Amino acid sequence: MSTSKTKNAVQASAKHNAEDFLRMYRQMVRIRTFEDNANQLYLSAKMPGLTHMYSGEEAVAVGICEALKVTDKITSTHRGHGHCVAKGAEFKEMFCELLGKEEGYCRGKGGSMHIADQSNGNLGANAIVGGSMGIATGAAFTAKLLGKDDVTVCFFGDGATAQGLMYEVMNMAALWSLPIIYACENNGYSEYTKTAEIAAGSITGRAEAFGIEAHTVDGQDVLAVNSLTEQLVERCRKGEGPFFIELMTYRYHGHHVGDINREYYRSKDEEKDWRDNKDPITKFARHLTREGIATEEELKAMQAEIKADATAAVEYALKAKYPDAVEVDMHVYAA
Numbered sequence: 001m002s003t004s005k006t007k008n009a010v011q012a013s014a015k016h017n018a019e020d021f022l023r024m025y026r027q028m029v030r031i032r033t034f035e036d037n038a039n040q041l042y043l044s045a046k047m048p049g050l051t052h053m054y055s056g057e058e059a060v061a062v063g064i065c066e067a068l069k070v071t072d073k074i075t076s077t078h079r080g081h082g083h084c085v086a087k088g089a090e091f092k093e094m095f096c097e098l099l100g101k102e103e104g105y106c107r108g109k110g111g112s113m114h115i116a117d118q119s120n121g122n123l124g125a126n127a128i129v130g131g132s133m134g135i136a137t138g139a140a141f142t143a144k145l146l147g148k149d150d151v152t153v154c155f156f157g158d159g160a161t162a163q164g165l166m167y168e169v170m171n172m173a174a175l176w177s178l179p180i181i182y183a184c185e186n187n188g189y190s191e192y193t194k195t196a197e198i199a200a201g202s203i204t205g206r207a208e209a210f211g212i213e214a215h216t217v218d219g220q221d222v223l224a225v226n227s228l229t230e231q232l233v234e235r236c237r238k239g240e241g242p243f244f245i246e247l248m249t250y251r252y253h254g255h256h257v258g259d260i261n262r263e264y265y266r267s268k269d270e271e272k273d274w275r276d277n278k279d280p281i282t283k284f285a286r287h288l289t290r291e292g293i294a295t296e297e298e299l300k301a302m303q304a305e306i307k308a309d310a311t312a313a314v315e316y317a318l319k320a321k322y323p324d325a326v327e328v329d330m331h332v333y334a335a
């Protein structure tokens with residue numbers, strides 16, 4: 001199997017109209033705005049637990065989820081807000097979930113790291129690194145058994161490639177030609193350690209060992225991610241799966257919201273370089289204005305509208321009701 005290197009964004013342009021482009025931009029800004037608000041909720045001690053910011057990685061979730069139907073499934077990670085928004089979730093129910101409120105997607109019992117949104121095919125975030133790989137592969141197996149053309153995307157980080165489960169499920173997926181895409185978000189770090197110090201050899205080589213076609217793509221380029229994903233999703237629907245994508249990206253914040261002093265494992269210059277020169281939203285905004293799809297003023301107005309939506313959703317969630325105590329063992333399954 002060959003590994004195709006970073007795809008060219010131009011490929012995507014022919015397939016999409018201005019409305020599609022603006023929706024992708026909107027979704028990326030919605031993720032960034034959601035995260036800015038979640039961070040503030042944590043810093044002001046209004047949110048229980050802790051959370052992991054997706055800021056910087058928006059083009060990955062949006063590029064992929066824009067290639068999916070509502071009935072296609074995704075599984076997510078501990079850094080899962082971006083996947084949830086990109087698959088169609090609403091701010092109000094998401095903030096309610098983060099704050100443990102009854103109107104949250106899981107009636108406040110999931111929180112940041114276990115949020116799920118079945119209505120949009122999001123089977124859930126998972127605090128166990130690599131933990132969703134079995135769920136995703138099972139979902140793809142289900143679609144195949146039921147004769148549905150649904151595709152599943154399994155999101156995970158580079159650190160999760162150290163989990164044995166990944167090799168068990170990739171083996172099954174390859175043997176049974178399952179309609180699944182394993183999407184490895186390589187943001188360069190696993191907690192406080194550089195990926196290069198913990199992962200020997202190549203990431204895509206791990207999938208190729210099972211005969212799975214693997215690709216590497218620039219995860220800061222939403223059109224490149226979307227174009228590649230659309231092609232692989234179409235091929236999955238025809239029974240040509242599974243596939244593996246390594247998406248090269250970067251998280252702007254610390255591993256979690258409390259990871260503030262990061263200089264012992266990465267430099268401020270490195271962070272500044274990614275923010276200033278490789279930001280997926282700025283990059284795409286430039287494309288939109290250059291191509292005459294939107295003016296800078298229109299994009300600013302969209303940002304302001306999203307910011308206002310988020311503020312209203314946070315205010316709503318802060319005042320919303322907690323679930324009744326009698327619900328404590330509802331929706332809990334024990335084997």
Ligand SMILES: Cc1ncc(C[n+]2csc(CCOP(=O)(O)OP(=O)(O)O)c2C)c(N)n1
Nearest residue numbers: 079127128129157158159160187189190191
């Ligand atoms: C099975 C398991 N081992 C360890 C942890 C602790 N842990 C939480 S996040 C993380 C690093 C994950 O790195 P990566 O998969 O690259 O995702 P990223 O945080 O970079 O998005 C670790 C080791 C865990 N949650 N689950």
